Amino acid sequence: MTAATPIALALHGGAGARRDRDYGRQLVQMRELIDRGGERLAAGAASLDVVVEVVAALEASGLYVAGRGATPNSQGRYELDASLMDGRTARGGAVAALRGFKSPILAARAVMDRTPHVMLAGDGAAAFADAQGLARITDETAWFIGDAAAASRDPGAPPHGTVGCVALDRDGGLAAATSTGGVAQKLAGRVGDSPIIGAGTWADGEVAVSCTGHGEYFIRAAAAAQIGFRVRFAGQALGDAAAAALAEVAALGGDGGLIAVDRSGAIALPFNTEAMARGALSPDGQIIVEVL
Numbered sequence: 639m640t641a642a643t644p645i646a647l648a649l650h651g652g653a654g655a656r657r658d659r660d661y662g663r664q665l666v667q668m669r670e671l672i673d674r675g676g677e678r679l680a681a682g683a684a685s686l687d688v689v690v691e692v693v694a695a696l697e698a699s700g701l702y703v704a705g706r707g708a709t710p711n712s713q714g715r716y717e718l719d720a721s722l723m724d725g726r727t728a729r730g731g732a733v734a735a736l737r738g739f740k741s742p743i744l745a746a747r748a749v750m751d752r753t754p755h756v757m758l759a760g761d762g763a764a765a766f767a768d769a770q771g772l773a774r775i776t777d778e779t780a781w782f783i784g785d786a787a788a789a790s791r792d793p794g795a796p797p798h799g800t801v802g803c804v805a806l807d808r809d810g811g812l813a814a815a816t817s818t819g820g821v822a823q824k825l826a827g828r829v830g831d832s833p834i835i836g837a838g839t840w841a842d843g844e845v846a847v848s849c850t851g852h853g854e855y856f857i858r859a860a861a862a863a864q865i866g867f868r869v870r871f872a873g874q875a876l877g878d879a880a881a882a883a884l885a886e887v888a889a890l891g892g893d894g895g896l897i898a899v900d901r902s903g904a905i906a907l908p909f910n911t912e913a914m915a916r917g918a919l920s921p922d923g924q925i926i927v928e929v930l
Contacts, residue, residue, distance in 0.1 A: 644903035644921035645679040646806040647672060649692055651702045651915030652799030653850045653895035661915060661929045664701050668917040669927045671695055675805065676919045685805035685813035685846070686724045693720070693743040693815040696801035700783060702915070703799025705741065708782060708819020713826050716778055718742040718819055719833035721757075722750065725812035725841035732757040732833040738764050740773040740781070743817045746833070748772065756835060760827070799915075800832050802839070802848025804899045806921075812846040812901060814839050814862075821853075831856035836863035844869045844901055845876060850914070851887065851894010859886045865898055880906035 649671060651664055671692050678688050697705020708716050720742035721732035731750025734757060736742050745767045749758050758766050768774070775781045800818035807813075816839045818832040830853020831838035840847045840862035847862040856862070861883045868879035880898050887894060888910055895909025895916075903921035907914070917927040 643808045644806060645676065645808055646899045646903040646905055646919060646921050647675045647679060647688070647803070648897040648899055648905050648907060648918040649675075649696070649801070649803040649916070650848065650850055650895065650897045651696065651801050653893070653909045653911040653914040654703065654799045655911070655913035655915050655929050657912055657930060664915050665927050665929065667699055667701060668915065669925070672917045672919050672925055672927065675803070679805060679807050682808055684809075685807040685811045686722070688805045688807070689803040689813045689815040690722060690743055690747050692803040693801055693817050694741050696803075697741055697743060697817050702801045703819045704801040704817045705819070706782060707799070709822035711820070711824045711826050711828070715826065716782055716819065717826070718817070719829060720746040720815070720817035721833040721835055721839040722746050722815040723813065723835055723839050723841040723846075724750075725843055725846055728842065730756050730835045730839070732835060733763040733767070734759040734829045734833040735827055736763045736767065738775050739767045740775055743815055745770075745772055746815075757833060759829070800838075800850035802850060802897060804841070804846035804848050804897050806846070806899050806901065806903055810901060812841045812843070812899065814841040814846040814848045816848045830854065831861070836860050838862055840866050842866050842870065845898055847896055847898045849894060849896040851911070852892040855887045855890045855892025856894065858890055859883060861887055861896065865896075869900060876900040876904045877906045880908050884908050884910060
């Protein structure tokens, strides 16, 4: 880990965190994933592989409103969304309203790697995931047992708990990945920003971004891509670009947060909600893991 070959990593567990809840388990897991992801990057792993691995672990934990901790929609069904983007190639993959599979981010990776498309949705996404041999959910009632899923049935539960990861690898490659179960009691078929490249996820040669919050407003602001364009075309510093994009989301009436890293290893973790579960590894080896 040297100045000539910086690595950096950031992750989030959603901007719907509240001050009156205990996030001890999330803090422990986020620290473990930061350590593991940092070790992988230091050993030369590609940023794309690392962000997918981290997000898959967040999905499987059931501690967030994503993957196993996803919230049911208004029909009591679980529709999951995810996307990823490789900054080296501008390639992306996404699934939306996916039902019946354990890891939406692995399905999104398969879309990117094994099809000419960027997004598959609904029944088509499920048929594709099945054809790829991805792990199925045989019993939704038994599978969705995470703390976040239980909390989502409480009217006072956090409205968003999307997960995401961004990374800079030793070759200077940037990547981002995002996954969510969406807003509790959403209409069937509702899709937020998380699976939409440019809204909830973005990576190019300058930055990588993953967002969490009221997805409709992040879509309208093209929040994730906006940060990249502010850095690339306007020459803004990462922190300024991230703050400006989030301010635009707020001006439209939305709230949330995001994580971002640039090619120098600078990290931004802004949010305008009560709290946001987040962690980061800086190029100098400094680690932070916080919720409030």
